[in-house]
Amino acid sequence: MDKMRMESVDMTAQNIKKIGDLFPNCITETVDENGKPKNAINFELLKQMLSNDVLEGDEAYEFTWVGKKAAIVEANKPIRKTLRPYPEESVEWDKTRNLYIEGDNLDVLKLLQESYLNSIKMIYIDPPYNTGSDFVYPDSFMMELSEYNDGIGYFDEDGNVNFERENNDTNARFHSDWCTMIYSRLLLARNLLRDDGVIFISIDDGELYGLKQMCDDVFGAANYVGTVTRISKTTSFRGNYFAPSKDYILTYAKSISSLPQFQDEVNNDSQFNKIETNGPRKGEHYRDDIAFYLSTLQTRPNQRYYIECPDGELVVPPGETMPPNGVDGDKAVPVDGDGVWRWERDQYLQKKHLLSFKKTKSSPLLNQNGEKASWNIYTKSYLLDKKEKGNIPRDIFEGYLNRNGTEELKKIGIPFSFPKPSKLIKYLMKISGVTDGDIVLDFFSGSASCAQAAMELNNENGISCQFIMVQLPENTYVVKDGKKVGKKGFEDSFRGGFETICEIGKERIRRVGNNIKDDNPLLSAECDLGFRVFKLDDSNMTDVYYSPAEYSQDLLSMLESNVKSDRNDLDLLFGCLLEWGLPLSLPYSSEQIDGCTIHNYNDGDLIACFEENVPDSVIKEMAKRQPLRAVFRDSSFANSPSKINVGEIFKLMAPDTRIKVI
Known part of the structure; x- marks a missing residue:
C-alpha cells in the first residue's frame, strides 16, 4: 500500500519532465543526496538546442562525435525554400491524398514541420548504409578533413600529431559525417510522429551501435521498442570471417506508453486442423499446444501439481522433487524442478475443460510413483481466439529477402538492385496498427517500396492510409568522356531509361496502381492509387535585400x-x-x-x-x-x-x- 506524500508537488521534477517531453535528448541521469538515481537536465545540450550557433565547449562521450552540435544547429535553422507542385507528373492529382516529394530530405522535413506536426502514424526509413565512401548526402554543414582534425584535437599547438591513428582517420571522419547526416533528420522526424507513432529504421552492423545511441538521444531510451533481426539473404560469398546474411530494424516509439502492443495475425491456418466435437465450441478449429514448460519452479511455485488423467493416473511435469500427492493437486512446494504447467493451479481449475489427453509411450510427464507417465497433456487453442487476439511478433523476420524486392520490381519491368521488399514494410504497417486515415512516411524512399506496401494494404483491407515519399533525385549515371554511363549498382536502371531514382519510384507507383486496378477493377474503385508530385525548390519570392x-x-x-x-x-x-x-x-x-x-x-x-x-x-x-x-x-x-x-x-x-x- 502506497503512503500519502504529505508534501507539495516537486515542481523541479515536473519541469524536468516537461523539458524531457520537448527535448528527450537533453535528459540525463544523476544521483540524489541518498545515492539514488534521478533525472537531470544537460544544460549545455539544452542551450545548444535553443541556439542557432555552434556553442563553445568540448564534445565528449555521451554519445557524441565531431559535428553533433552542427547537426542540431542545422536541424533548427530555417530555410528559404518551398515545394513546387507538378500535376503533369502526378496521378489523379485532384483527388489523391498521397505525396511524392523530390528533394533533399533534410530541407523537405523542415518544410513539413508545421503541416504534419504530430501527424504521422508510422515512419519507415532505409538510409544509405555507411560504407565510408561515395556518400550520397553531402550536407553543406559536414566537415572537411581539416575541420575534423581540429575538432578532435588531432594536432597540438605546434602542429604536431597528438596520437597515432594508423590508417583509420578517413573511416572515423566518414563515421562522423554519417552520424551528423542521420542525427539532424531524426530530430526533425520525431516532431512529425503522433504520440502513438512508431519509427522503423533498417540498418546493418556497421552503424547499428551508434544509431541505437543516437535514437536513445533523440527519442529517449525509455521509448526503445526493440531491434528486429531480418534475414536478408540465404547465401552469401562476401565477408572476411562470416558471410553477411542479415540486417536490423531498429524500432522506437514517440511515446511508448501511447503505443499499442504490436499484434501479428495468425497466418498459418493449417496448424488449426482439428475440429472440436464436444462442448460449446463444437465445430470450431483448434490445435494442441504443449501443456508444460521447462522452467525453474523457484520462479513459478504455483505451477507444479498433479493432474488426473481419464484412467485415474496422476501426472506431473518432470522435476527433481515430487509435489504432495493428491487429485487435482494439493499446493506444490517450491522445489528445484525443471518443469511446470502452463497455468497456475487456480487457472487450471477454471480451464481444465480445455485440456486434451493423449495416450503415448514417450510421455515427458511423470506419474505419482515417479515413473514415466502413460499420458501426455495438451491445451486446446482455438483459431477464432487467435485471430481475434493476434500474437506478439517475433524479433527475427524471415521470408523478406533482398532478392524478393528485386523480383517484385522485375515483375513490373523496372530494373533496380536489392530494394527492400514491399511485403516487409506492409508487415510493419500491419503489426503497428496502421489503419484508415493514418499517414506513413519514408524520407529515404528509394524505389518507393513503402508506397507499394501502403497501396496494397489499402486494397486488401478496404482502408485508406496515406503515404508521403521523399527521395533525393540522385542520378543513376555518371558522365565519362562527355557521355552518360550507368553508375555502379545502377547500370541496369540507367539502361532501362531511368536517369534518376525518383523516376524509378514514380513509375513504380504508377505501374503498381495500374496492376491493382486490373486485378481488382471493382474492389480498387474506391482505393487511392494516385499521388501528388512536389519538388523542392528555392523560395517563390525574390530576394529584395539590397543596401x-x-x-x-x-x-x-x-x-x-x-x-x-x-x-x-x-x-x-x-x-x-x-x-x-x-x-x-x-x-x-x-x-x-x-x-x-x-x-x-x-x-x-x-x-x-x-x-x-x-x-x-x-x-x-x-x-x-x-x-x-x-x-x-x-x-x-x-x-x-x-x-x-x-x-x-x-x-x-x-x-x-x-x-x-x-
Missing part, C-alpha cells in the same frame, strides 16, 4: 513584383499552405469570378487570389464564403487605400477570416 548604394533605376524595375517570374498560381498556393501549416493532400478547386481565378482549398480552409488589381466584386465574393484564411499578392491592390478597403470588407462580411498577403 541603398546597390539600388539603381534598372534594379527598381526588377522589383516591381516580389514573386519570381517562373512561378505560377499553384506554386504560390502550396507555398502558402506550408507557411500556414495545412496538409498538402487536401482537395481544392478553382473558378473564375469577374475575370479573376479564385483558389478554394479544402472548402474554405484557405481561399486565395493572386491576380493583379483584384476588383471589389471578387473581394466581396471571397468574403461572402467566410473562409478561415484568405491570401492575396501584394500587387493585388492598386494602392494602400485599396488594401485597407479589403480589410474592411472582410471585417464586415467575414470577421473571423485571417488575411495575409505575399
